[in-house]
Amino acid sequence: MFIPLSAGRRTYTAFPIGTTIIVVVNVLVYLWQMYLLLVLGRTGWREAIWEWGFNPYLVLSQTGHRGLTIFTSMFMHGGLEHIFFNLLYLWVFGPLVEDLTGSVRFLLFYILSGVAGAALNLLLDPNQFVPGIGASGAIAGVMGAFLLLHPVRRIRTLIFILIPVFPRLPAWALLIYWILQEVVLGEIILAAGYNFTGVGVWAHIGGFFGGLLFIYFFLRQEVLFNRESVLQFVRR
Amino acid sequence: MSLSPRNSRDALTFARELVQQGIAASKSGDKRRARELLTQAVQVDPQNEQAWLWLSDTMTDAVFRRICLEKVLAINPASVVARRGLEALAERPAVSEPPAIPWPPSARAPQEPDPPPASPPDVDHASIPNLLRPSNASPAPPPIGSTCLWCGAHVSSKIVLMCPACDHPLEFECPDCGESVPLEIRECPHCGRVMGDFTRQRPAYLSDLGEAYRAGGLPDKALPVYLYLSEMQPQSAPFHVYLSELYDQLEQSEQSAAEAERAVELDPLNPAALYRLGHWYVKSGQHDKAGELAARLTRLQNRSPRLTLLLGDMEYERREYPVALHAYLQVGKAKVFDEEFDAPTRATIHYRLGEMYRLAEDLQSALKSYQACRDTQADLYEVRDAQHWVDTLRPPLPPQASRSHMETLRAMIGPLLLVWLTGAVTIGFRFDHLTFLGGLGLVGALVGCYACASAAYTPLTVEWREVLGEAGLTRPLPRRIALLAGGGLLLLSLGLVLFGM
Numbered sequence: 171m172f173i174p175l176s177a178g179r180r181t182y183t184a185f186p187i188g189t190t191i192i193v194v195v196n197v198l199v200y201l202w203q204m205y206l207l208l209v210l211g212r213t214g215w216r217e218a219i220w221e222w223g224f225n226p227y228l229v230l231s232q233t234g235h236r237g238l239t240i241f242t243s244m245f246m247h248g249g250l251e252h253i254f255f256n257l258l259y260l261w262v263f264g265p266l267v268e269d270l271t272g273s274v275r276f277l278l279f280y281i282l283s284g285v286a287g288a289a290l291n292l293l294l295d296p297n298q299f300v301p302g303i304g305a306s307g308a309i310a311g312v313m314g315a316f317l318l319l320h321p322v323r324r325i326r327t328l329i330f331i332l333i334p335v336f337p338r339l340p341a342w343a344l345l346i347y348w349i350l351q352e353v354v355l356g357e358i359i360l361a362a363g364y365n366f367t368g369v370g371v372w373a374h375i376g377g378f379f380g381g382l383l384f385i386y387f388f389l390r391q392e393v394l395f396n397r398e399s400v401l402q403f404v405r406r
Numbered sequence: 407m408s409l410s411p412r413n414s415r416d417a418l419t420f421a422r423e424l425v426q427q428g429i430a431a432s433k434s435g436d437k438r439r440a441r442e443l444l445t446q447a448v449q450v451d452p453q454n455e456q457a458w459l460w461l462s463d464t465m466t467d468a469v470f471r472r473i474c475l476e477k478v479l480a481i482n483p484a485s486v487v488a489r490r491g492l493e494a495l496a497e498r499p500a501v502s503e504p505p506a507i508p509w510p511p512s513a514r515a516p517q518e519p520d521p522p523p524a525s526p527p528d529v530d531h532a533s534i535p536n537l538l539r540p541s542n543a544s545p546a547p548p549p550i551g552s553t554c555l556w557c558g559a560h561v562s563s564k565i566v567l568m569c570p571a572c573d574h575p576l577e578f579e580c581p582d583c584g585e586s587v588p589l590e591i592r593e594c595p596h597c598g599r600v601m602g603d604f605t606r607q608r609p610a611y612l613s614d615l616g617e618a619y620r621a622g623g624l625p626d627k628a629l630p631v632y633l634y635l636s637e638m639q640p641q642s643a644p645f646h647v648y649l650s651e652l653y654d655q656l657e658q659s660e661q662s663a664a665e666a667e668r669a670v671e672l673d674p675l676n677p678a679a680l681y682r683l684g685h686w687y688v689k690s691g692q693h694d695k696a697g698e699l700a701a702r703l704t705r706l707q708n709r710s711p712r713l714t715l716l717l718g719d720m721e722y723e724r725r726e727y728p729v730a731l732h733a734y735l736q737v738g739k740a741k742v743f744d745e746e747f748d749a750p751t752r753a754t755i756h757y758r759l760g761e762m763y764r765l766a767e768d769l770q771s772a773l774k775s776y777q778a779c780r781d782t783q784a785d786l787y788e789v790r791d792a793q794h795w796v797d798t799l800r801p802p803l804p805p806q807a808s809r810s811h812m813e814t815l816r817a818m819i820g821p822l823l824l825v826w827l828t829g830a831v832t833i834g835f836r837f838d839h840l841t842f843l844g845g846l847g848l849v850g851a852l853v854g855c856y857a858c859a860s861a862a863y864t865p866l867t868v869e870w871r872e873v874l875g876e877a878g879l880t881r882p883l884p885r886r887i888a889l890l891a892g893g894g895l896l897l898l899s900l901g902l903v904l905f906g907m
Contacts, residue, residue, distance in 0.1 A: 182800075184770045230834040237832025237904045275820065282824040289831050296834075387820035391813065391863065392800055 172344060173255075173328040174262040175336070177320070182390070186265035188273035192280060193257050196305055199245040200253050222246060223301025226292045239301075244284040246303040256305045262325070263309070263316045267385070270319055275388040279381070283311020286380025287373035294356075294372045295365060307373035310352075311381025317345040318382055349378050421451030429460050440464045448477075449586060455481045459488065468495055555589045555604055574634070579627060581618035609638060616648065625655040643673035650682045662686065675706065677713050684716040688723045696720040700729075711740040715747070715755065727762045734759050749784040757788035760795060773799045811867050817859035818852075821896060825851035829903040840907065847902025850895050857892025861885045 180186070206214040221234070224243035228234040235242070247253035268276040287307025291298065324338040356371045365371065428443035441464035447457040455478055462474030472495050478488035559571035568575055577588040583597035589604040602611035612635050619628035629652045636645040646669035653662035663686040669679035680703065687696035703709065703717040718733030734755050737743065743752070760775035776799070779792035829848055833839040860870055865879035879885045 182770055184768045229831065230836075232834070232839070237828050237907070240828060240831055278821055278824060282820060282827070285824060285827045285831065289827055289835075292831055292834065384820060384823065387816055387823070 171330060174259060174344065175326045175328055177262050177266050177325050178323055180265055180269040182269045186268045188268045188276035189260060189264035191277065192260060196245050196253060196257060200247050203246060219246065219301050219303055223303040224288050225299065225301040226296050227299045229292060230296055240285050240288045243301065243303045244305055244308055248303060252304060256309055260305065260309045260312065263312050266320055267312050267315045270390055270393045271388045272390055279385065279388040280308045280312060282384055283377045283381045284308030286311060287377030290376025291370060291372040298365065302370045302373060304370060306370060307377035310374045310377035313345055314378040314381030315385035316341060318385055417450050421447045421454050421457065424450065425454060425457045425460065432460055432464060437464045453481055462491065471495060578615055581615065581622050609635065625652045628652055629656065641672060643669040643676050643679060646672065647676065647678045647682065659686065677710055681712060681716050684720055688719055693724050696724060711737050711742060711746050722758055727765065731759065731762045749782045750786055753779050753782040753784040753786050753789050757792050760792060769799055811864065814856065814859045814864045814867055817863040818855035822851055822855040825900050825903055828900065829907060832904060832907050843902050843906030847899040847906055850899035850902065854892045854895030854899055857888045858896065861888035861892060
């Protein structure tokens with residue numbers, strides 16, 4: 171298991187406003203979930219997840235909030251560990267992608283990645299009845315974009331090999347390893363016929379490749395039109 | 407004559423020209439004209455021997471002729487011509503006649519040329535005036551300006567421009583026409599300008615005069631006026647501020663600073679004095695004193711934007727960048743920023759902000775500041791350097807980037823995909839479930855995305871040029887309208903897609 175810690179400095183944005191907004195909204199929604207847990211108990215918590223989580227089966231049967239749940243599920247989490255690691259990944263990779271898109275476009279891109287993850291989930295696992303929640307589909311899109319935009323950037327990573335070590339690994343190695351792991355897991359799920367892992371693998375894969383494909387439409391003009399400008403980021 | 411030397415360097419040349427013209431007029435027999443010219447010459451250059459000599463020739467009054475010749479002897483005691491002229495005058499009885507110097511010169515009727523005078527022996531007729539002719543005999547009123555209005559001392563002749571007792575001027579140049587106007591005259595006889603009542607309202611007279619000189623860009627003329635004023639009212643800080651400003655304009659920096667210091671002593675919170683003093687400290691590199699003044703300015707409540715700018719300048723020069731940055735940002739936020747400061751000042755503020763942001767590695771803010779500096783279009787080194795930094799931090803786009811319709815398409819595809827993919831998921835990719843409202847949402851998203859992308863990315867696309875003219879969407883108002891309308895339509899479309907399918 172690896173945990174990315176930092177990915178270096180930005181060039182265009184002094185402060186990653188878009189990433190911060192996403193983090194804040196996620197935290198607020200999680201606090202709301204915690205409030206439900208405390209006030210209504212586990213029933214209230216579960217009901218909220220069933221009502222606002224993304225449930226492909228219910229969407230296909232045209233019941234519940236359907237498309238709206240794509241957006242609501244993107245900001246809900248199943249536990250402290252879930253939200254912590256999601257937001258950690260977002261905080262490491264998000265600002266550097268936002269740097270090359272701008273805050274508003276980054277927000278749109280993030281949501282589109284989440285929608286792409288939900289779409290693949292719907293297409294490949296239409297009978298999934300358990301609601302999917304979490305920002306991981308959208309964050310996977312950010313990671314896909316990062317692979318395209320900053321492939322050689324070194325990421326300070328925490329790895330446990332008996333003892334914790336902090337190597338600076340190239341982004342391409344980390345991200346390709348991560349997506350391969352997801353694809354292999356997806357293959358196993360397909361072979362098994364049902365998702366026994368409890369992880370939204372299709373949302374991750376859909377988000378990652380969605381991000382890889384769609385980031386082009388959100389980049390700043392100067393990033394596209396100035397090779398030197400792009401190389402300046404890549405070389406860091 | 408409306409001509410007047412604007413600075414002391416031209417004065418001597420100007421006087422020489424007047425003398426030459428006066429001599430020519432005298433030789434041609436136009437004594438009145440000669441007298442006007444030579445009178446001006448001695449006003450400009452009281453030490454011009456030739457001017458006094460020829461002026462004496464134009465005088466019909468023996469007393470004035472004697473005064474002129476005495477002046478010549480005072481300047482050049484070896485002047486034979488003047489000595490002989492005086493001897494000739496002494497041999498004749500003194501007869502007074504109307505004042506020889508006309509006041510105003512142009513207001514007097516032209517006089518007939520004097521009869522040809524008898525030449526003294528051994529004198530060259532062509533080069534020197536004839537001083538031995540008899541003067542016309544006619545009764546005369548008392549001469550003008552015989553009493554100094556400053557100190558009350560008796561002044562024997564109007565020819566004397568400064569009171570010999572108190573060394574104050576007996577006349578000032580009219581700020582409008584440049585002609586000399588004696589203190590006792592309330593209106594300029596040449597142009598009609600109201601000069602005021604020197605006798606009764608001396609400070610008002612001088613204040614008005616000084617203000618007019620300053621407004622007319624005549625610091626060398628205004629300076630003595632304010633010196634007299636500060637002599638009369640030594641505790642008045644504003645006069646010292648004016649003096650500081652005038653010295654500064656005359657490039658006498660140390661006197662300027664001394665006056666500013668004096669003004670601050672008298673009025674420690676006088677903004678103009680603090681401003682001038684602060685600039686002196688900055689210019690002269692007196693960082694310790696600048697620091698003290700900056701501390702005083704920091705404590706000052708309700709600082710004007712100019713004083714805040716001064717604070718920023720001083721702290722910037724002292725390399726106290728956080729304080730300087732704060733001060734400059736305050737100046738930039740002032741409502742009157744554009745009106746209060748000229749383009750070079752604004753350029754310098756933005757440039758310094760850019761430099762400080764760059765040092766702090768806040769490159770985006772640095773870029774914005776450099777861009778703002780460049781946009782002032784002031785003719786400064788800072789603006790050229792700002793352009794360099796803008797190009798370094800954000801290289802310029804090739805022309806096709808800002809004009810290509812493909813860029814609009816690229817920009818609109820992202821949000822459009824978002825709405826359309828959401829719609830597809832909402833109906834579970836079963837497009838036979840598409841409703842009218844849902845379809846409307848999909849089409850609306852297309853239009854909204856196009857409007858937003860055009861306004862944000864490619865304001866000069868052909869389509870918008872056709873609709874809005876050559877400026878396309880570059881004008882702020884249509885651009886904002888397009889952004890708002892497009893964004894609104896996009897949100898509406900998303901709502902239709904989510905709830906209308």
